[in-house]
Amino acid sequence: xxxxxxxxxxxxxxxxxxxxxxxxxxxxxxxxxxxxxxxxxxxxxxxxxxxxxxxxxxxxxxxxxxxxxxxxxxxxxxxxxxxxxxxxxxxxxxxxxxxxxxxxxxxxxxxxxxxxxxxxxxxxxxxxxxxxxxxxxxxxxxxxxxxxxxxxxxxxxxxxxxxxxxxxxxxxxxxxxxxxxxxxxxxxxxxxxxxxxxxxxxxxxxxxxxxxxxxxxxxxxxxxxxxxxxxxxxxxxxxxxxxxxxxxxxxxxxxxxxxxxxxxxxxxxxxxxxxxxxxxxxxxxxxxxxxxxxxxxxxxxxxxxxxxxxxxxxxxxxxxxxxxxxxxxxxxxxxxxxxxxxxxxxxxxxxxxxxxxxxxxxxxxxxxxxxxxxxxxxxxxxxxxxxxxxxxxxxxxxxxxxxxxxxxxxxxxxxxxx
Amino acid sequence: xxxxxxxxxxxxxxxxxxxxxxxxxxxxxxxxxxxxxxxxxxxxxxxxxxxxxxxxxxxxxxxxxxxxxxxxxxxxxxxxxxxxxxxxxxxxxxxxxxxxxxxxxxxxxxxxxxxxxxxxxxxxxxxxxxxxxxxxxxxxxxxxxxxxxxxxxxxxxxxxxxxxxxxxxxxxxxxxxxxxxxxxxxxxxxxxxxxxxxxxxxxxxxxxxxxxxxxxxxxxxxxxxxxxxxxxxxxxxxxxxxxxxxxxxxxxxxxxxxxxxxxxxxxxxxxxxxxxxxxxxxxxxxxxxxxxxxxxxxxxxxxxxxxxxxxxx
Numbered sequence: 100x101x102x103x104x105x106x107x108x109x110x111x112x113x114x115x116x117x118x119x120x121x122x123x124x125x126x127x128x129x130x131x132x133x134x135x136x137x138x139x140x141x142x143x144x145x146x147x148x149x150x151x152x153x154x155x156x157x158x159x160x161x162x163x164x165x166x167x168x169x170x171x172x173x174x175x176x177x178x179x180x181x182x183x184x185x186x187x188x189x190x191x192x193x194x195x196x197x198x199x200x201x202x203x204x205x206x207x208x209x210x211x212x213x214x215x216x217x218x219x220x221x222x223x224x225x226x227x228x229x230x231x232x233x234x235x236x237x238x239x240x241x242x243x244x245x246x247x248x249x250x251x252x253x254x255x256x257x258x259x260x261x262x263x264x265x266x267x268x269x270x271x272x273x274x275x276x277x278x279x280x281x282x283x284x285x286x287x288x289x290x291x292x293x294x295x296x297x298x299x300x301x302x303x304x305x306x307x308x309x310x311x312x313x314x315x316x317x318x319x320x321x322x323x324x325x326x327x328x329x330x331x332x333x334x335x336x337x338x339x340x341x342x343x344x345x346x347x348x349x350x351x352x353x354x355x356x357x358x359x360x361x362x363x364x365x366x367x368x369x370x371x372x373x374x375x376x377x378x379x380x381x382x383x384x385x386x387x388x389x390x391x392x393x394x395x396x397x398x399x400x401x402x403x404x405x406x407x408x409x410x411x412x413x414x415x416x417x418x419x420x421x422x423x424x425x426x427x428x429x430x431x432x433x434x435x436x437x438x439x440x441x442x443x444x445x446x447x448x449x450x451x452x453x454x455x456x457x458x459x460x461x462x463x464x465x466x467x468x469x470x471x472x473x474x475x476x477x478x479x480x481x482x483x484x485x486x487x488x489x490x491x492x493x494x495x496x497x498x499x500x501x502x503x504x505x506x507x508x509x510x511x512x513x514x515x516x517x
Numbered sequence: 518x519x520x521x522x523x524x525x526x527x528x529x530x531x532x533x534x535x536x537x538x539x540x541x542x543x544x545x546x547x548x549x550x551x552x553x554x555x556x557x558x559x560x561x562x563x564x565x566x567x568x569x570x571x572x573x574x575x576x577x578x579x580x581x582x583x584x585x586x587x588x589x590x591x592x593x594x595x596x597x598x599x600x601x602x603x604x605x606x607x608x609x610x611x612x613x614x615x616x617x618x619x620x621x622x623x624x625x626x627x628x629x630x631x632x633x634x635x636x637x638x639x640x641x642x643x644x645x646x647x648x649x650x651x652x653x654x655x656x657x658x659x660x661x662x663x664x665x666x667x668x669x670x671x672x673x674x675x676x677x678x679x680x681x682x683x684x685x686x687x688x689x690x691x692x693x694x695x696x697x698x699x700x701x702x703x704x705x706x707x708x709x710x711x712x713x714x715x716x717x718x719x720x721x722x723x724x725x726x727x728x729x730x731x732x733x734x735x736x737x738x739x740x741x742x743x744x745x746x747x748x749x750x751x752x753x754x755x756x757x758x759x760x761x762x763x764x765x766x767x768x769x770x771x772x773x774x775x776x777x778x779x780x781x782x783x784x785x786x787x788x789x790x791x792x793x794x795x796x797x798x799x800x801x802x803x804x805x806x807x808x809x810x811x812x813x814x815x816x817x818x819x820x821x822x823x824x825x826x827x828x829x830x
């Protein structure tokens with residue numbers, strides 16, 4: 100922490116809370132107008148804390164709809180957002196899959212809905228622990244998505260996300276994902292920012308007219324979402340979603356810089372956050388809670404003389420293509436660590452696939468070694484992460500893939516079966 | 518009941534405009550036109566997947582002259598709940614601007630109500646979501662080409678019940694009554710003034726209101742487009758479609774259906790069935806079963822009416 104950051108921390112309300120509660124506080128700080136939610140492990144404490152806020156009168160004017168399923172959760176926030184209100188919800192794993200239809204709908208209608216995801220592994224068999232396959236499965240819906248690696252980051256990223264999503268040049272929904280239980284149910288100090296400061300940082304709540312492109316207003320009667328012929332603008336609307344997502348990269352960077360200026364906390368350039376990436380031979384791209392522990396692994400290996408560094412991937416959509424290209428020019432070997440699966444793909448890991456795609460046909464960039472670990476909440480220890488780094492260093496030095504690579508990917512931390 | 522002259526004078530405004538692409542004789546069109554005359558302009562409508570998604574016009578044409586949004590099949594009731602919540606949130610932020618006068622309605626077909634939408638509808642009803650949920654019932658998936666729904670009657674031909682449907686029609690208004698919501702009504706397009714009054718009443722009530730309209734479909738039912746209203750009227754006259762209201766748990770038969778408590782007043786089912794090609798191949802047994810079903814329904818209704826008490830408020 101820099102001296103400037105220390106100054107910022109003083110005089111702030113710092114409370115020790117769960118990651119889920121940090122998400123609820125962020126919704127409160129953002130003065131969301133309509134919440135709809137349905138309980139699912141490990142998201143439940145978000146729902147509970149928001150109920151407490153609303154019932155205690157701490158969120159005046161906020162409507163909280165407790166529905167009967169995730170499909171209805173997203174139906175309700177889509178309806179509420181269409182009418183021009185700031186909306187929020189939170190869910191996990193199966194809830195995302197069940198709501199998939201409405202998730203597409205929200206992006207197609209260009210609604211700036213912000214959703215916290217306490218990520219968990221898809222069933223079967225039942226799994227409720229950290230695994231980002233749930234949020235990554237929504238890759239092609241048009242939603243932006245990002246990963247948090249710390250409690251404070253959950254609070255901060257939700258605030259930043261409203262600013263990005265509601266920008267009239269962007270108007271897209273966004274997922275803010277963090278590992279189930281590892282972040283959702285553990286407690287850490289979190290600064291809850293001064294309301295006046297948050298109000299100044301965020302865009303004002305939507306005006307009476309609502310969003311610029313969609314409204315439900317008897318003074319301006321219009322129909323939305325009607326059938327459109329192949330010869331009409333459906334195709335062009337799709338391009339516009341992609342275009343907005345790509346343009347959001349600059350907005351995300353701008354908002355991260357404004358956030359640091361206002362609140363004193365740095366999140367790299369918003370899209371990625373480098374850690375000790377100067378003078379490195381070997382680097383890793385990693386995301387979510389494991390990124391935090393990896394910083395320690397990098398520190399310890401650097402103390403031992405290894406030239407290693409890491410890059411925390413903050414955003415998955417839009418994907419930081421240019422940043423990854425830059426990183427891949429700095430290192431010889433790049434490990435890409437997924438806590439998620441993309442079955443049957445080139446690498447089996449969604450982010451490593453993405454990175455390989457970015458580097459394809461670009462000369463002079465790093466060799467990528469895809470790594471998968473921690474699926475369904477499987478513990479990944481500090482020692483294991485140090486070993487991962489050492490394996491990458493050995494790969495760099497000898498050019499030989501680790502022995503236990505399966506289909507070109509290191510599935511690290513598998514149980515040993517005879 | 519509002520007099521015809523009075524109704525015509527007070528609701529000259531059209532909210533569902535000419536140029537929409539409804540089939541001639543479409544029951545849905547009549548239902549929506551009259552419902553909107555009763556509800557007026559401060560109404561925002563959600564329609565999940567159904568004929569209504571299509572007949573309102575291909576983008577960017579728009580036949581509804583009021584706020585209208587299309588919605589995914591199972592999400593009608595939830596989206597209208599969202600609209601209703603948003604109007605309340607807007608009324609809080611912008612007081613005195615009329616946002617508290619908005620009525621959110623869902624306008625869904627029988628498939629979107631009785632089948633894929635029933636979970637969301639039941640949830641909305643249990644929460645007493647502040648909306649009017651309307652089911653326009655044409656007794657099959659007409660938009661996709663006449664496939665059976667749980668609202669298709671026994672014996673009816675559809676493209677997925679080619680020898681006639683085995684099961685009887687799901688009684689959705691009764692299911693909604695079991696949710697103890699403030700207002701439930703059944704309507705028929707053959708009784709537009711009754712429909713008009715029921716929507717006016719529904720508008721004056723807060724909470725979850727459910728209105729189920731029998732809306733014949735000439736191509737789906739196999740009849741001439743000039744016969745929609747006549748067939749809808751026969752559905753009422755035979756007693757196979759019963760017009761009533763349930764207000765705070767108290768059921769009242771509507772004017773057109775009330776006399777039919779006496780079985781002698783009910784026209785034989787054959788009068789209704791014989792007008793529609795979808796029943797052209799029903800067996801003698803099915804005909805008897807349909808008549809018995811109607812008679813049994815009325816017996817049960819009579820018993821229910823005799824023992825109902827006001828639900829304590």
